[in-house]
Amino acid sequence: MKVCLDAKDLIGILQVGQPCTANQFAQYLTRHGCQLAVSSYTIMEISAPLLYPSSKTNVMKLLNDLAGLPIAYVHADIRGLELREALDAFSSGREYQHILPFVKRFDEALDLSAKPGTYQFINYSLSGIVWDLYAQGGLQGMDHYAKSMKEYVAADRGMKLPPSLKSHFAKVVERNLRDDGLLCQRFQLKFFRLGLCMIVLIGVPLFVFLMRCGIRSSKTRPTV
Numbered sequence: 001m002k003v004c005l006d007a008k009d010l011i012g013i014l015q016v017g018q019p020c021t022a023n024q025f026a027q028y029l030t031r032h033g034c035q036l037a038v039s040s041y042t043i044m045e046i047s048a049p050l051l052y053p054s055s056k057t058n059v060m061k062l063l064n065d066l067a068g069l070p071i072a073y074v075h076a077d078i079r080g081l082e083l084r085e086a087l088d089a090f091s092s093g094r095e096y097q098h099i100l101p102f103v104k105r106f107d108e109a110l111d112l113s114a115k116p117g118t119y120q121f122i123n124y125s126l127s128g129i130v131w132d133l134y135a136q137g138g139l140q141g142m143d144h145y146a147k148s149m150k151e152y153v154a155a156d157r158g159m160k161l162p163p164s165l166k167s168h169f170a171k172v173v174e175r176n177l178r179d180d181g182l183l184c185q186r187f188q189l190k191f192f193r194l195g196l197c198m199i200v201l202i203g204v205p206l207f208v209f210l211m212r213c214g215i216r217s218s219k220t221r222p223t224v
Helices: 007-016 022-031 040-051 059-067 078-092 106-110 126-135 142-157 165-179 186-202 204-218
Strands: 002-004 035-038 071-074
Touching (some): 007 022, 007 040, 040 059, 040 106, 059 126, 078 165, 106 126
Parallel strands (some): 035 071
């Protein structure tokens, strides 16, 4: 089982030992067969003091202590993984299978294909990866990103005539598929969009049932 804590709780454990020490937390996770699931955003928050020269926080120690826990890193491109699986399931006429968005190393979590160029380094530590990101300016910009996202959310919520769930859901998924280069043919897009709309209207179980009926009947007809 995966356990997820926010950055504030993790810093409390790693830095001040509240509500428990890192060793006690590691023993708890091991005893219950659990892993701590950590996202790139959590790592960025823990590493944020590197951007402030006046900070006295020993970020490298925090990261080394974090890496000493039973840990699994959350892949940065969950949306892409889910879209690829959905498109493959739709094209193959099978049910959607849950993805496993976890990798063993932080550099894998950051790379969209989970095969970074640094994968050749056997002992590439979490603190080493973060330090490289810091040295290359990769830790900057998160505050501006958060501000812009808040503005987008506020603008969406302030719309007087928001689009229907049916049209908006299909439009967003279509855009994401195009952005990820997963859908190029108009023929495929037309029927995939239709499937998305049907899921919104009738739900997943009934949609899967109808898909199976269509697949079975199509096997009796010649394909063009």
